[in-house]
Amino acid sequence: MTSLDDLPIRADLRGLSPYGAPQLEVPVRLNTNENSYPVPDVVAETIGRAIAAELRNLNRYPDRDAVALRGDLAAYLGHGLTLDQVWAANGSNEVQQQLLQVFGGPGRTAFGFTPAYSMHPLLALGTGTRWVPARRGADFGLTVGEAVAQVREHRPDVVFLCSPNNPTGTALDPAVVAAVLAEAPGMVVVDEAYAEFARAGAVSALSLLPGHSRLVVTRTMSKAFGFAGGRLGYLAADPAVVAAVQLVRLPYHLSALTQAAARAALVHRDALLGTVSAIKVQRDRIVSELRSRGHRVADSDANFVLFRVGGDQRVAWQVLLDAGVLVRDVGLPGWLRVTAGTPAETDAFLLALEKLSS
Numbered sequence: 001m002t003s004l005d006d007l008p009i010r011a012d013l014r015g016l017s018p019y020g021a022p023q024l025e026v027p028v029r030l031n032t033n034e035n036s037y038p039v040p041d042v043v044a045e046t047i048g049r050a051i052a053a054e055l056r057n058l059n060r061y062p063d064r065d066a067v068a069l070r071g072d073l074a075a076y077l078g079h080g081l082t083l084d085q086v087w088a089a090n091g092s093n094e095v096q097q098q099l100l101q102v103f104g105g106p107g108r109t110a111f112g113f114t115p116a117y118s119m120h121p122l123l124a125l126g127t128g129t130r131w132v133p134a135r136r137g138a139d140f141g142l143t144v145g146e147a148v149a150q151v152r153e154h155r156p157d158v159v160f161l162c163s164p165n166n167p168t169g170t171a172l173d174p175a176v177v178a179a180v181l182a183e184a185p186g187m188v189v190v191d192e193a194y195a196e197f198a199r200a201g202a203v204s205a206l207s208l209l210p211g212h213s214r215l216v217v218t219r220t221m222s223k224a225f226g227f228a229g230g231r232l233g234y235l236a237a238d239p240a241v242v243a244a245v246q247l248v249r250l251p252y253h254l255s256a257l258t259q260a261a262a263r264a265a266l267v268h269r270d271a272l273l274g275t276v277s278a279i280k281v282q283r284d285r286i287v288s289e290l291r292s293r294g295h296r297v298a299d300s301d302a303n304f305v306l307f308r309v310g311g312d313q314r315v316a317w318q319v320l321l322d323a324g325v326l327v328r329d330v331g332l333p334g335w336l337r338v339t340a341g342t343p344a345e346t347d348a349f350l351l352a353l354e355k356l357s358s
Contacts, residue, residue, distance in 0.1 A: 070083040163177070168306050290307050
């Protein structure tokens with residue numbers, strides 16, 4: 001049987017493994033930051049009708065530019081945005097890949113403050129962009145001074161900022177985003193995949209878009225909307241950025257079925273986002289309970305919690321799995337990440353966690 005080693009693949013891809021979390025059949029799955037609540041019946045029915053209406057026209061290509069969907073997304077985001085400032089693709093990963101295809105590439109550098117979303121360096125690799133990992137503080141925070149000094153040192157073509165950050169959950173001070181934007185010579189991409197879960201007082205980078213043509217804010221419907229299976233991500237930026245991304249997008253990249261389903265979901269945004277408050281309650285409950293048990297826990301503005309287990313996190317991960325609870329080992333020594341789900345899922349996680357000390 002032919003192996004990867006037998007194929008003439010690129011040298012920089014040899015020895016790598018595909019991105020992905022384990023997909024295991026377990027009673028409690030809290031490892032991929034999905035929304036644990038199923039799509040409400042009324043929303044599922046609306047989506048079903050929208051998809052059905054497209055079926056007889058599947059012999060035709062979809063709207064190449066997803067104009068109606070982009071208008072709906074602009075209306076959802078607010079901030080005075082119009083459809084020519086919004087772009088959509090198959091998940092925010094594809095959006096970010098397109099950004100690197102346009103603004104990165106051979107001879108250019110992308111840069112992010114680690115630990116952060118592990119797909120960013122992989123997207124850089126796939127687009128031939130050199131990846132430079134920058135540093136966060138010991139508490140996973142990032143100050144204006146630390147951020148500016150590292151951007152000034154490396155002068156990257158693309159800076160990735162995550163707010164809230166994955167896997168730590170910490171939100172960025174808007175002053176950090178503004179300072180990086182002022183210092184960076186190229187594009188600044190703020191990944192706000194978990195923005196809807198932020199605590200009161202958090203400010204979106206969307207507020208900084210006016211007058212900043214090199215700023216891009218990416219979002220997703222996978223998390224707060226519970227639309228992970230629908231695969232819909234999007235960005236907000238200057239119209240020139242949207243025009244630039246269209247230079248590299250694949251023809252008809254967003255299917256008619258995806259566009260119809262996403263538009264139907266946006267109609268019911270209040271019902272879908274109604275679970276956000278309940279998830280935030282469980283997130284804060286996990287943080288409080290873990291700290292009361294003596295665990296070090298990162299502050300979280302997302303739908304997950306990063307916590308220290310001490311010792312080998314791989315052993316702790318297996319103990320929890322053996323108890324029927326799947327969490328995420330993000331490769332950070334001594335730390336694990338757990339998604340905030342339903343109250344019953346939180347109960348199961350906290351009960352399983354007791355086995356670590358038994």
